[in-house]
Amino acid sequence: MTDVHIVGAGIHAFGRHDESSGLDQGVFALRQALDDVGLDWDQMQFGFGGSSAAGNADAVMPRMGLTGMQFINVANGCATGGSALLSGYWAIKSGEFDLGVVVGFDKHPRGAFNAEPSEWGLPEWYGQTGLMLTTQFFANKINRYMGLHGITPTALGRVAEKAYENGAKADHSWRKQPVDLDTIMGSQMVSDPLTKYMFCSPAEGGVALILASDRKMRELGLAGPKVKGAAVRTRVAGSFEVFAPSLEIERGPSPTQIASKAAYEMAGVAPGDIDVAQIQDTESGAEIMHMAENGFCKDGEQEQLLADGATRLDGTLPINTDGGCLACGEPIGASGLRQVYENVQQLRGRADGRQVEGARLGYSQVYGAPGISGVVVLEA
Amino acid sequence: MPQRPIAEDLIRQTAAGPRLLGGRRCSDGKVVFPLPQGAEGAQYEAMELADEGTLWSFTVQRFRPKSPPYAGADTDQSFKPFALGYVELAGQVIVESRLKVEDFADLKVGMPMRMTQVAFPTVSDPDTFTYAFEPA
Incomplete structure (x- = not known):
């Protein structure tokens, strides 16, 4: 079977853009990705696209050109972008196509996502009594983890400090100002132990990636990182997920743990081989727990690793080199693709100001509701 | 004590005190x-x-949740932060609940908890209660 490569990448800066619709931002990213490699839209044989709150992804077609190509809208919760990429990967891997595009864009209202109990199959009282907030889930999960594994609030602060430091160095990020540890720790408490600066916000943005088979890439005289492993997995019984009035006493693995394992096996690499990683940081605690869930350390080792700066740009395993969700915000349709975009830039040596020297293996993991995780391993 | 539970089939009043109503899957x-x-x-x-x-x-809910779905009779100004979390009922299930506690700093993972009921006036009914757990 053929290998699949990412030969082109485009992005519309994340953040708040009152003048642009989500669709505008998706189209911008598509055009930039095509320009990146000097290809035309009518050369694209397929498209997979996702948007959670900004309309249909295939609304890019009239703007880009009605070429008759196969285009499929992807909707898969917080892993929408990651799922679009996986769909494109299989489309080429199967031998059916050899050149196509995946796109993700979004534009969310300000503030935390509103949740309706009935849409989640939950009773009204659950929302009425104030138990239906995603922020509470994240706080509950990290609070237990901190108690069991000796993680301190300072470690949470260090994750956010690093995020804003890296975000200030990435053109496509939203938050451009470094924030010092004291400010992060002293900012408004949202849901203990997580403060305002430890949470990401819903945002806007768009990302597009052009995929090609190994043969097509060479035929066109292009180059780009190889997709070495890719997997999306969902929750199993005993996984702690958002909006759960009850949990089973017998705990199970998280969707991230099983997606991660599958992607490593597919890629034939181990966590220790990874040079740069983008992992889901909806809030600071998520990055800490995901360090372990993705195999980069054992539970509890994060405290020392963060104190040593191991995950900073000059550390032993740089994590979220563009500032992650904390500094870029989380437009659901685009967020997972942003991680892959950042790894593509890192592996092509184009991450100006935040380049991890000599990076050859890039790892990304997107996670979210209702308990879904998508992992991609790229090789330069 | 308020008169009405926030929902039917949620809390059962027994001779030994109030109990949460769960379900046991027949299969x-x-x-x-x-x-x-x-x-x-x-x-x-x-x-x-x-x-x-x-x-x-x-954890502690520090700001008034969005309405809907939140139906508390309080306002952004009068809202008082409340603790919530998960309580493991040995051999049964782990339940999510409001936590009734004087000082949030007293909460520790692993501490013994006991079920209770707390007033929860809503926008449509000032005379409502819901369940909670408190340190035993």
Whole structure:
């Protein structure tokens, strides 16, 4: 079977853009990705696209050109972008196509996502009594983890400090100002132990990636990182997920743990081989727990690793080199693709100001509701 | 004590005190909370859950949740932060609950907890209560 490569990448800066619709931002990213490699839209044989709150992804077609190509809208919760990429990967891997595009864009209202109990199959009282907030889930999960594994609030602060430091160095990020540890720790408490600066916000943005088979890439005289492993997995019984009035006493693995394992096996690499990683940081605690869930350390080792700066740009395993969700915000349709975009830039040596020297293996993991995780391993 | 529970089939008043109403799945005995309603409920038999357990995790809600779905009678100004978390009922299930505690700093994972009831006036009914757990 053929290998699949990412030969082109485009992005519309994340953040708040009152003048642009989500669709505008998706189209911008598509055009930039095509320009990146000097290809035309009518050369694209397929498209997979996702948007959670900004309309249909295939609304890019009239703007880009009605070429008759196969285009499929992807909707898969917080892993929408990651799922679009996986769909494109299989489309080429199967031998059916050899050149196509995946796109993700979004534009969310300000503030935390509103949740309706009935849409989640939950009773009204659950929302009425104030138990239906995603922020509470994240706080509950990290609070237990901190108690069991000796993680301190300072470690949470260090994750956010690093995020804003890296975000200030990435053109496509939203938050451009470094924030010092004291400010992060002293900012408004949202849901203990997580403060305002430890949470990401819903945002806007768009990302597009052009995929090609190994043969097509060479035929066109292009180059780009190889997709070495890719997997999306969902929750199993005993996984702690958002909006759960009850949990089973017998705990199970998280969707991230099983997606991660599958992607490593597919890629034939181990966590220790990874040079740069983008992992889901909806809030600071998520990055800490995901360090372990993705195999980069054992539970509890994060405290020392963060104190040593191991995950900073000059550390032993740089994590979220563009500032992650904390500094870029989380437009659901685009967020997972942003991680892959950042790894593509890192592996092509184009991450100006935040380049991890000599990076050859890039790892990304997107996670979210209702308990879904998508992992991609790229090789330069 | 207020007159009405926030929902039917959530809390059962017994001679020994109030109990949360869970469900035991007929096919394999798996325990869930709350008791599933409607078509799904046919696969479960109602069971009174234990009123004592241990704190599994917790947090504090620091700002007034968005309405809807939140239906508290308070306002952004009058809202008082409340603790919530998960309580493990040995051999049954881990339930999410409001936590009644004088000082949030007293909460520790693993501490013994006991079920209670707390007033929860809503926008449509000032005379409502819901369940909670408090340190035992």
